[in-house]
Amino acid sequence: MLQRLTTRDTLGGLLMIALGLAAAVIGRGYDLGTLRQMGAGWFPVALGILLAVLGLGVILTGRPGHSVPAQDAPAQETALTPETADRNALQTDGDGSAGPSPLRSLFFVLASIGAFALLIPILGLILTVPISVGLASMADPKSRPVPVLLLGLGLAALTSAIFVLGLGLQMDLLP
C-alpha cells in the first residue's frame, strides 16, 4: 500500500519531467531572442525547465498516502481542510456501490467519443447518437439492451431538436 502510493508520486513526477523536457527541447528549436526582445522560444523553454524542476520536486517530496503537510493549515482544529473535501469527493466517486472497473469505463467512454467523431460525418446525428450511447453504456456491465436502445433514440431526438431545429446548426440528421 505504502509502496504503491509512493510510486504514484514518482510516476506523476516522471511524467511532468518528461513533458517539461519535451517542451524545453522543442522550444529550443524556436528563436530564443534576447531578454529585451524575447523570441518565440524563450517562454516555452523557461516553462519547460520549470515543469521539469517541479516534477523532480514531486518525486522528492512524494509522500505515502494522504498525510499532507498542509494539515498545519489554520483549519487544523476542526481537522477540516480542502483535502477532506477532496477525500469526500473521492468517496462519492468510489463508494455507494461496487462500480465497474475504471479501465472498462475509460475504454468505453473514450470509444463512444471516438465512434461519434468517426461516424457523425458519415451517418448523421440520428444514427450516430444511438451507437455512441450503446458504446458508452457498455461501461456499465449491468446495462440492458432495450432500455439503452430507447435511451439512444430518445437522445437522438432530443439533440436533433435542440441543436439542429432549435439552434439551427448545420448538421446532417441522416446519411
Next chain:
Amino acid sequence: MMEILNGLSLGLSVAFSVSTLFYCFAGVAVGTLVGVLPGLGGLATIAMLMPLTYHVAAVDALVMLSGIYYGAAYGGSTASILLNLPGTANTAVTCLDGYPMTKQGRAGVALFMTTIASFVGAFIGLVALVGFAPYLLAAARSFSSQEYFSLMVLGLIAASVLSTSSPLKGLAMVTLGLILGLVGTDITSGTNRFTFGSLRLYDGLNLVALAMGMFGVPELIANAGRVRSNIVDSKSITWRSMWPTRDDWKRSTNPMLRGTGIGAVLGALPGTGGLLASFMSYAVEKRLAKDPSRFGNGAIEGIAGPEAANNAAIQTAFIPTLTLGIPGDAVMALMMAAMIIQGIVPGPGLMTQQPDLFWGVCVSFLIGNIMLLILNIPLIGVWVKILAVPYWMLFPAVVIFICVGVYSINYSTFDVFWVMIFGFLGYLLAVLKFEVAPLLLGFILGPLMEEHLRRSMLLSRGSFSTFVERPISASFLAAAALILLWLAYASLRGRARARAAKQHAALSE
C-alpha cells in the same frame, strides 16, 4: 455613487429583456440541476454548454454561464443535505451538519436555511461586486504590463497551491497549462509552436475540447455504473417541515453574516474561492460556538455560515475577472474565455466601453438569485425527485452532449478526437492525483502572460528588476513569495512533527 445608480438602471433595462430573462432562468435551472446531481460539477457543465452560447448574444451568454455557476452552488447543498454526497466540492462542508439534520427529520429546515443563507451571501456579495468594481477599476487604470504579469504570477500561484491538496503538483499543473496555452501561432513572431506541422493546431488547442476532456470525461468514468443507494422520499419535505423555528433563525443570522464577510473577501482574492471560504466559515463558527460539540450533529450554524460564504465568494469572484481581466479560478477562467470568444475583452476597458454588458450581467445576478430562491424553496420537491434519475441514463446522455457540443463549434471531428486525447490525459492525471483545475487556469492565461512578460521586458530593456522596482508589482510578487515560503515552512514543520511522532512510537514499543 451616481455612477453606480446610473449603471444599475442601465443594467435593469438590459437584464429585463425577454431573451436575457430566459437565458438567466435557463442558466440557474441547469445550474441547480447539475448542482443537485452529485458527480456532475459546475465546471464541466459550463464547459459543456459553452458551445451553445457561441450562438447567442454576448450578454445572454455570460448571464447563462454565470447562472450555471451560482445555481450549482444552490443545488449542491441539496445533495449534501439529503444524501451526504456533496453535489459540488464547495458544498462538501454542508454534509457535516446538513446530513445529521436529515437523519433527525429536519431536512426541510436545512434545505430552507441553506437557500436563505445562499441568497443572503449572494446578495451581499453582489453589493460588494457593484460597490467595489468601480474603485478597483480606477486602480487598474494605472496598471502596466509589469503589474499584470506579477498579478498573474500571484493569481496562478495562489490558485494552484491554496486549494489543492499538493502544492507542488498544483504548480506543475499550472505550468503544464501555461505550456499547453502556447500551442499554435505565436502572435508576436508568427512562429508556429508545438503544432507538429498540423495546420489545425495553428489556432491553438480547442479550449472546450480541453475542458470537457479533462473535467467531463474523468467525472463520467468515475460515475459510470454507479448505483444510488439512499433515495429520499420527496413527499416527506413539506412546506410545514421547512419552516425554521425561532431558535433556528436566531442561531443562523450571525453565522450567515460572518460567512458572507469571509466569502466576500476570499472570493475577490485570486486563488481562494468558495471551497476555502466555506471551510473557513465552518471553522470560525465552530470556534465561536458556546458548545462546539453540537457541530457534526446537526448544528444549523454549520450549514448557514458556509453556504453564505460559498455564495458570497462566487459573486465577488467576478470582481477581478470583470475589472482586471484576471480570473481567480478555473470557472472564472472559462467565463473569461467565453467572453473573449464573443469578442469582449474583460478588463479595465469593459466597464467603460460596454457598460450595458457589465451592468446587465450584475443585475441579472440579482434576478437569478431571486429565481433560485423560488426554484429552491417552493419547488424543492422537483429537485429531490431528480435525485432519483438513474445513472445509466445520465452518463451516456452527458457523453452525447459533450460530443455534439464540441462538434457544433467548428463542425470538426478533429476537435472531438481531441476530447478523447484530453479525456485520457485527464484520467491519467486523476489517477496520479493531479488536480486539473489549475491547468485550465494556466491554459487560458498562458498567452496573456507571455505577452505581458515580453512587453515588460521590452519596456525595461531586458532587466527583470523592473518587476520589483514598481511598488504595486513588487507587492504582488512579495505576496506570492510569502505564500510559497509559508507553505514550505508548514511542510517542513509537518515532516519534522511526523518524524518525531514516529520516533516516539518506536521508543514506546
